Amino acid sequence: MLLVGATAAAESEGRFLGARETVYPDWFKNSFLDIREDVAEAQESGRRVMLFFHQDGCPYCNLLVERNLSQREIEQQVRRQLDVIGINMWGDRTVVDLNGQEQTEKSFSAALRVQFTPTLLFLDEAGQVILRLNGYIPPARFKLALDYVAGRLEQQMSYRDYLATHQAGTAEGPGLRVQPFFMAPPHDLSLVQEPLAVFFEQSDCPACNRLHDELLSDPEIRQLVGRTHAVQLDMWADTPIITPAGERTTARQWAQKLAINYAPSVVLFDPQSGEVIRSEAFFKRFHTASIFDYLLSGAYKTEPSFQRYLSARVEHIREQGRDVDIWQ
Secondary structure, eight states: OHHHHHHHHHHHSOOEEOOOOOOOOTTSOOOOSBHHHHHHHHHHTTOEEEEEEEOTTOHHHHHIIIIITTSHHHHHHHHHHEEEEEEETTOOSEEEOTTSOEEEHHHHHHHTTOOSSSEEEEEOTTSOEEEEEESOOOHHHHHHHHHHHHTTGGGTSOHHHHHHHHSSOOSOSSOOOOOTTBOOSOEEGGGOOSOEEEEEEOSSOHHHHHIIIIITTSHHHHHHHTTSEEEEEETTSOOEEEOTTOOEEEHHHHHHHTTOOSSSEEEEEETTTEEEEEEOSOOOHHHHHHHHHHHHTOGGGTOOOHHHHHHHHHHHHHHTTOOEETTO
16 A cells, blocks of 8 residues: 555656756866866966856756857857866865865855856956856857956956946936836835845846746746835936945945846845845746745745755645746
């Protein structure tokens, strides 16, 4: 009887769909994972280090490899100017960090607060992080990141300012797509008691249109966003705002202080403890819904790893007999 029951339970469990295994390029550096040595070796050859944090089955890692790194111009630039080192965020290989401390890949990833894969860290000649990309970004924006790092432009301007001069749609003015759940100004966020979601967008923004057309039109996501105090801001506008910390500023200045580089970016806050998590890359429905549920459920209070929470959420949904498609 127990066997029959177990079989029935297995048959009623929902399917897990959308995972994609990735074959990483053979030109990635075969590193001993002593980051100090990697930085020194890259410097000797006039290159820089890119740490590529990934995990098994990650469709966004697959997209970065098969869509971005497969383009000849991008591949040639990366191979010429960077040493790429792959790190499994759940791996057990030994990593020696810049302080000479030995850690596992997973503890190294946790120390660097890697919440999404892929996460890319670009290091300078001292091993300091020049630029961090959390999640997948399309080829054109990825190419801009490569140009910024390889050109050592961090010595001249911030990445945010660099993007502002190289991307269309950074002018102030009307044109934001509105939603009924966005709160009307004026915005005094110091008075907000419920979970807070701040949508940083801009006019003339194809990625913002995708957010509205594909994600904010989804009933589950709309229901989740509707449970927050949702605010939409033009990241380049001088709209007055009072931050959750009580600071009087403008949307533009606050976006700069928060290091908002891309539109759209969504930053989720707990009014008492501050920023919980942010989405600033290309995500589909399941991951977007999960980011909001991570805030609204309070899971972040006991589970600091978003990826562990995500795995538990997948299993909970499947146990109810529902399919989970992480690539839908």
